[in-house]
Amino acid sequence: MARAPQGSQEDREKSKNIRALTGLARFILPYRGLALAAVAALVLTACVSLVLPMAVRRVVDNFNSEDVQILDQYFLAALGIAGLLAIGTALRYLLVTLLGERVVADIRKAVFDRVIAMSPAFYEKIMTGEVLSRITTDTTLILSVIGSSVSIALRNILILIGGLILMLITSVKLTSLVLLIVPAVIVPIIVLGRRLRVLSRENQDLIAESSGNASEALSSVQTVQAFTHEAPSRAAFASVTEDSFRSARKRVKTRSVMTAIVIFLIFSGINGVLWIGARDLRLGDITAGELVQFVIYSVMVAGAVAALSEIWGELQRAAGATERLVELLNAKDEVQDPENPVALPQAEQGTVSFENVTFHYPSRPAQAALQSVDLHVKPGETVALVGPSGAGKTTIIQMLQRFYDPTSGRILLNGVDLRDMARSDFRRAIALVPQEPVIFASTARENIRFGWPEATDAQVEAAAKAAAAHDFLMALPEGYDSYVGERGVMLSGGQKQRIAIARAILRDAPVLLLDEATSALDAESEQAVQVAVENLSQDRTTLIVAHRLATVKQADRIIVFEGGQIVATGTHDELVAQNGLYARLARLQFTEGLAAE
Template sequence: MARFKENDLPKSKITASSLSKATIIFKYAGGHRWKFYVGLVFLLLTGATALAFPKLMGMLVDCVKDKSYSQVNNIALLLIGILFLQSIFSFFRVSLFVNFTEHTLANLRLSLYSNLVKLPMHFFSHKRVGELNSRISSDITQIQDTLTTTIAEFLRQFILIIGGIILLATESVKLTLLMLSVVPLVAVAAVIFGRFIRKYSKKVQDQVAESQVIVEETMQGISIVKAFANEWYEIARYDGKIKEVVKLAIKGGKYRGYFASFIIFCLFGAIVAVVWYGVRLSISGEMSVGQLISFVLYSTFVGASFGGIAELYAQIQKAIGATERVFELLDETPEKINSTQNSHSVQKIQGNVTFKNVGFTYPSRKEMKVLKGVNFTANFGQKIAIVGPSGVGKSTIASLLLRFYNIDSGEILVDGKNIYDYDLENLRGNMSIVPQDVILFGGTIKENIAYGKPDATEEEIMLAAKQANALSFIESFPEKFETLVGERGIKLSGGQRQRIAIARALLKNPSILILDEATSSLDSESEKLVQEALEILMEGRTSIIIAHRLSTIRSADQILVVDGGVISEQGTHQELIALENGIYKNLSNLQFSHS
């Protein structure tokens, strides 16, 4: 995959509205805003001291005429003093801007993450994780660079251009006009040319990245390449890409050559022209040699600043674009979730669930009705199994119960009360889900089990692990409960992860339990252990079991067969098996004839 490059960030036109949007960032500065303003004062001071420098250099050279040693020493001391002041001002400017930026961005990052985590599920169903990640990383980095250095540099260059031109005019108006007609034009041309070359070298980089992709793919799938004896094909593919890179790079080299010739000829030519005219003016007595030197120094300042300011402007455009994208995410409306975790505030519900005529379509696929009037009741302590072909909306029923999505029609009742009347945290606080693909977070086994109840005691965690049939394998690890899960440390098998998920659900002690094909990907030995753990977990609570394997649900109180968005059959295993040509009977025959 080609890496996401900083250059790829889109730019935003700088307009009054986009600027006002970008200034919202100051809201996140809190009590640190003053640092930005004080930093600006130091910025003005560094600009002013920089502008005094060429003037004093000119006066220093003019001391040749006066042959006065004391004056030479005074001006030299003054120059040293100014340099000293400038370094102090620069130090405060940089450290204040960095201090302000880091505090502001920490607040912004936290707000962004807090908002992201609280966004409803339908937001995540149409956003890629990579894209959200790049918002938090590269967009904020772009804002960071801009606040830390770009704005300051931009203003500094601006001060140097304006101040430089005014001071030039005081030295000689004729020369200033000549300088303004030549130097800025050349500087701007250099910038445009430079940008064109950079775009070109980016093309080369992209091609190199693409050739890298071929290498990566081939190495990762080397067994397939060899199995098909396709080495020659891959070599030809790589060779083709490399030739493209060479062609582009050589062309880029030519452009670089043109650029170098242009710079040498035009930029230095412009300086030669200014000095030539200045020397003529000196000869005719219109200006002194010192003034000429000041003038040449000011001209270089102005020329360099013209060159730099265009680049900085582009950076600021990118930052405004980044800020807009970050605020887009901050403007998304989160679910109503309390800001603090307080597990004691969850009021226990009994766990009677009723679906009345529930209709639903996913926001991203409006044309497909997933559920078209689903009706069923699960009473406290019952095991309700939901079966049916894949893609008929079995897992959707679980998502709706957890209020991941809003239903289009009908109502869902828990204990006779509409689920939309419950506090979201209270509702979800009474439910646990054991999914098909268990997701464990980096950290220890203990932390993963305690995820359901962060303030659980050691004994409670031990008991949950024991009931989930997980204690024996946890005890077999050298670090026991402190064993790291996930990226580093021990990789757990599917059955072990499943049992940790069951322990996590047990510890939460939910009233309603959702098992989403919890044993579908296990081998028979793990399945037996997990099934035993599930039996313990389902005792004394309402369980909704979404199943592919019918063997796991024979003991269910009710089996619902979902087909075409409605419940087409319903009853116990015995009742459904007795139905002639029933969907359940067919599914059952298919599975048991194979097993």
């Protein structure tokens, strides 16, 4: 299986911009109250942490005091500060975690809402597995950042700034020496941080590619096994997974080196400063309590810088994840609803018109799938579309649902251009039975009800009877409430097709699209379904893509396609008499089939 194209180097360079995290602002703003409360708790804990060394200083300086009561008060004050710190920290954790969970849930819903409405052209460029990876893996990263890293980063920034100010108040001399270390610490953070951002984006891209590869193989596992393709599939997945590991290894090594350098520089500098402070203590330039206070602040500031250097890496990864999610949210769909959609007229039930329609699939711009197609289907008319594979028959079905827009020309339903209506509006007037029936991992009843979610059980069962599905559904262990498995793996091809037909019957739409609807049925089931389809199509506009003689002969008109163009139109007898492409197809597909029967 070929790999889907992933983020280019140019795309990955975008992850140098940590400001990508601002893309989360629109999801946080609705919960600004919760966010402000979290920030307040965060500020409280930072301030309490900064006050604690002052209490320790008082205790140390009063160790030799004869007034035991003062010493007790200082110890009680220190205990009270510790209690405030515990409460504030717990409150901060509660608020930021709730905020993170809420925001990530909203992001997941927003991304899914966006991609579920994207036209098929979008999925020609990206694997569904990668989309799922972005919804799961990338949002998990963002949850980690919002629910933990950001609050820890803000707290450490406050401790860093406050600690430096209090260090300066405690000893200007020692603080000045500490500040000399800062440039040496910032340089590796900036230099290695740039490399880390690129590697973080690359790693996320490869994780998504790995997920896409696995999703593709597992969704077609029977085909993989039938063609004994397990070994190549394992090799392809192993290859992309190893690429992901190698990228992660480079990212982890870079981050480890950065962390080691920063921590060594910080604590080496503090060690030197303490050496000077110890000498000042001996000379009486500073008290023991002041030195202890300065040491604690130094450790707090050093810890804050070290924590920020580590959190910086997490923020960079989250920035890459945010970019990828924002890309999905901002992805431009080739098919757009108009700003002021026109309502579908109901005066004419199911008038379909193609006016000089030419169309190229986005992935094949040089090859016309349809070329100058003119087609008019009257209300209640049944039209069969026939022709060799790749002639454009299924493309007609897809374009009538506006999965794609024509390169030129117009497609009208009830006299209105599809591009002038909301897709959700006119699609309600269309029922589809696809060539490959789609069965969802639910019960048989809910699969049929998919065509009309508000339908009653009686209506569902009536549709199943009309599609010749009732008998086999009742024979299942739990009848209509039997679980049919992912993609209907517990059903035969014919059973899945009959459920798909029942779904279309239940929808009761004025336009019916049948794309090889009876291709997977046995002769007996086909006859039963054919009667149901004929009854269903009597007062509906019906477009049928079919090869079987019984289906095609019953059509009011047969349209013959070849090379994306209409090459003949007429009834079965008229087209056979013309002795053209249709007559040749009839001899090959129909006459021989009848002889075989």
